[in-house]
Every structure is written in structure tokens, then in C-alpha cells.
Amino acid sequence: MLRKEHPFPVAIAPVGVQRIFNPEGEMASARAAAKEDVPYIMSTASSTSIEGVAKANGDGVRWYQLYWPFHDEVTLSILNRAKKAGFSALFVTLDTYILGWRPTDMDNG
Numbered sequence: 001m002l003r004k005e006h007p008f009p010v011a012i013a014p015v016g017v018q019r020i021f022n023p024e025g026e027m028a029s030a031r032a033a034a035k036e037d038v039p040y041i042m043s044t045a046s047s048t049s050i051e052g053v054a055k056a057n058g059d060g061v062r063w064y065q066l067y068w069p070f071h072d073e074v075t076l077s078i079l080n081r082a083k084k085a086g087f088s089a090l091f092v093t094l095d096t097y098i099l100g101w102r103p104t105d106m107d108n109g
Helices: 026-036 050-057 072-084 103-107
Strands: 040-043 062-067 090-093
Touching (some): 040 050, 050 072, 062 072
């Protein structure tokens, strides 16, 4: 299905705004995934650019998780950037129509 056999039935799940936990954010996770040969799934809610994650992930396997934007132009821009940056699979999240207001996230920066 994903055109590549992987050594483990595991991937790093998409978690957004990782800079809350680590100043390097998603770049640290993307580097670790490449080092361990585990696919990295980038969240639309990432605190790092698509290009930054791709650079940190190097030759690693990376997939993109999309929260579908309201404007088609934004969606196409995101998908084109991800494809150009070497993301090889797309996971579309349809259960979150609008990202919610999360007071705890705001309190924690």
C-alpha cells in the first residue's frame, strides 16, 4: 500500500506544536525518526515548516497528516509543498472540522 516495506509496524504519530515541549519542535522528532528508520508523520498543526521538517528528516520516510483547510488554495499550496519536500503519503483528518480553542494550550504557551 505505501510502496515500501518497513522494519516495524510503527510510525511517529502526528503531534502539533511540539515546540511547547522542545525548542527544536518537530525537527527533533523528524531527526529521531530518520535515525531509527521509523516513518515520521507531520501534523498540519506543526510549529515547524514543511521544508524544515523535511531537511531534519533527511533520507527518512515522512508522511503528511492534513487538517483540511477552509480555502482550496491553501490546501493546494500545502500539498504541493509537502510533495516537493519528499512526503510520500497523505493522511487526511476529517474528524476535526475546526481546530478548537484549547485554554490549556494557551496557558502553556
